[in-house]
Amino acid sequence: MKQYTPFLLLLSFFSIPILADPPLAASLSRPNILFIIADDASRNSMSVYGSTYVKTPNFDRIANEGLLFTNAYNCNPKCAPARACLVTGRYSWQLEEATNHNPFLSDKWAFYPYLLEEDGYFVGFTGKGWGPGVFKGVHRGRDQFLTPENPAGHPYNEKTLKAPYRGIGKGDYAGNFELFLDKKPDDQPFCFWLGTKEPHRGYEKDSWKKDGRDLDDVVVQDFYPDNETIRGDLADYAIEVEWFDTHIGQALAALEERSMLENTLVIATSDHGMPFPRIKGQIYDEGFRVPLAARWGAKIKPGRVVTDFVTFPDVAPTIMDAVGLAPHDQMTGSSFLYALLSEEEGRIDTSRDHTLLGKERHDTGRVDGDVFSVGYPARALRDDRFLYVRNFKPHRWPVGNPEYGYTNTDGSPTKSYLTNLDEGHPDYRYFEWSFGKRPAEELYDIVEDPHCLANLATSPEYRDVKEAMRVRMEKGLTAQEDPRILGDGEIFDRYPNSRIDPQRKTYNNPDYDPVKDFERWKNAQH
Template sequence: MITYTFQFLQSILKFGIVGMLSLSANPPSTPPERPNILFCIADDASMKSFGAYGDTFINTPAIDRLAKEGTVFENAYNGNPKCSPARACILTGKYSWQLKEATDHNGRFPLEFKTYPQLLAQKGYRVGYTGKGWGPGVYDTKDNPAGPEYNTIKLEPPYKGITDVDYASNFEAFLNENPKNVPFCFWLGTKEPHRFYELDSWKKAGRKLEEADVPPFYPDNEIIRGDLLDYANEVEWFDTHVGKAIKILEKKGLLKNTLVLITSDHGMPFPRVKGQIYEEGFHVPLIAYWKGKIISGRTVSDFVSFSDLAPTFMEVVGETPHPQMTGSSITKQLFDSRSGRIDSSRDHVLLGKERHDVGRANEDGTNLAYPVRAIRNDSLLYVHNIKPERWPVGNPEYGFMNTDGSPTKSYITSLKPDDDEYHFFEMNFDKRPEHELYNIQKDPHCIDNLADRPENAEVITKLRTQMETELIAQGDPRTLGQGDIFDNYIYYGKRLDYKTGKRIAPLKYIKKTE
């Protein structure tokens, strides 16, 4: 780890405080109304699965329409590519490494953290959520950190892998309870396209194998093409409910004064994507629509993070972001008339992960984190795998448990060293070097690691210094040499018996999310 003098650290912290003061002294102008907020978030949908981000074999007409009539953020990132830490960043406005127990997947949401739904409720907003809010994990408040639950209305899903919660109808029920002229903030979180999928549901949908677009880090065969098409069905289910929610707002005359944001917590539940610090895992969609307020047809290239959303929601409704929120509002980016880079200082983003799922054990303990910190700018991704001796996706003897079970996973993990396709296993499941460097413009799939080339040594030093300087200013325990704390937080999901390799019941807790 790079070391710093005490005076240097003081200067960093002083600069950070001065920067925050200067931002608060010149808040961006926002519309005067008390708008409604509809936040729509998919569970495990890659950015490239939406038509607004280029050619795709998946049909998302409702979201594509919002993108065309609103603003598309080209460089939005989740901060930590797994469900509960990514969602905690959204709710708290904090960076992943500042979340304490909530940094880990399936941990406890700290009671001390204020969430934007809680804060808006205190300011007179009605709040609620349907589907999946914050989770999986444990929380100690009466309601989910995303708000009171609206999941009672059910439907008959088209495929077995899809939940029976009628998200749009539950949203409408929430609105029907809403007193006149009371602004609302609602979290519409589908549980799709999270696994499991009904096997070969693509056949029911009338799809063809040749339609699928297979990423270059997978073998191209019928098993994987079919798995991708089953995934496509569930992404389209998310789009269906977004479209229904918009129609409900139109019918009730509420769309004109509602800010709609569309995103996903991270990339698709496939090997080398979900939970991994590669481009498709952490680069997320972010589409903003507000009729008459956000100019249509814009694309914004500023780098934004999930930690920026909570302070944005606070400012949009005319409130000051809570002091705990360390992200920076993007109201300027929402309401500017220009496309491209609005704020020149937003030219990079930091990313990280700690313990995601059980299934990793070394000589120094069990249920260990795979700590990573990374920095992504316009052209490069630098990744520091802090414990490269550990298995990044969990130990092989426990089934690589930080990748969801799937036909794709089964095929790749069945490959043997003498197989012609064994390099796919190495890309997806093998141990990784300490340093990784990718030219994202030339290599968006992060396949050609440039870190070991001597001509890139200076670039790596520069990026790592920038990254760790900012992480220290943000109080990252891992960068400050106190990262073992993340290994010691309790895991509240089904634990692993490391002697038998079997999952056992979770610990007792107050409230658990799905």
């Protein structure tokens, strides 16, 4: 049974003539939804958050004409698990196989685009939706999104273009959004997911030279050596972030041309931080803290900055709330519609003062005993001042085994520079920060140490802080029935990774079958 908010029930009471035609009434009274997501763009790469060498005027426009969140988090900093949180409204460790990257995604989950479709919305997506992984027998890899039934919606990928540089995808994201709008019936509101494949790697190396950029403008994070290799890699990345931003501008223009912008809730974000060592896939601030801005015409008081902690599981309940539907029973996130509609800024809901984070298996290439493709399980709590991290298997390599190439970091000039350093090199500490083993507990003062370099976990001065954060984290995860906290975390290592042939090559084991191994293991538990 559909459930509507009191506002819509009141509207229906005073709008009987309009409701004689229910679909038309829905289109007149309910907002459109445009969700825009980058693939691997850091929060700090948006100029509204302070970036000086990456220019994002269109993302900034959404923030300036709406609101900007300063404490938005992705729950699990890798493509497939982060996006699973978005479409399901659940915390990552509650998603079973979808906690991992490249899973076999079950169709038992409800996905918010299809919940809206059931309620009369016209639904579609372009570019990268949920993925990578297998859903209903079809692999949703980076270049394989033309197949139907992505959890993000029905595909609109027909239009292509000639990209300015190699590495940038040929998909015309904004053009495909326009095709979608042109096909939309006049009597239906829409829900559209615009997912660029940029700035995911690879890049055209030294495209910054063709683009006329100055490496002196690039800002290098403290956990990298400052040299031309790193600066050039960051400059190439900046070009692709700006490509993402260009499509934001074109999508907004398409809505303006059709007089649809003011009744469209536009949400823009990225799935996690940039595809560089120590960021993408890692439980450090730049990996899991994401950009998030929203615009909704006169509904949102413009120019506000909100510091409430929000996380990807909150997005689906918020969208359901915005269109007048109760969240689906599976959704465990909490709507932040109140923050969109409030006229206040800063900390609106004082209870939103922290977030929970975690990861299990991201990429393959890690072995523990006789078990292939195990994860690097970690859970974390981040509040306004501190980040506490619990690494459950510190004997494992956090970024994958060295002999398999540290596969939880994308190949890049930056990675090559760091992994080719000798132990006696002056820059070797940068390699250790990105690829070395980590202690069981980590604690960082984010205010004083935003790059998470000074671990305070063993400092007597911070013993009480660490203990309080550990207790709070475990209490929250226990309430959410996290298998890792409840002692059943091995199942995350056993869920099969869907990229079977590459694993056979990696481990030189042509008979390796993670699906059969999982079934054998599961049967042995009974």
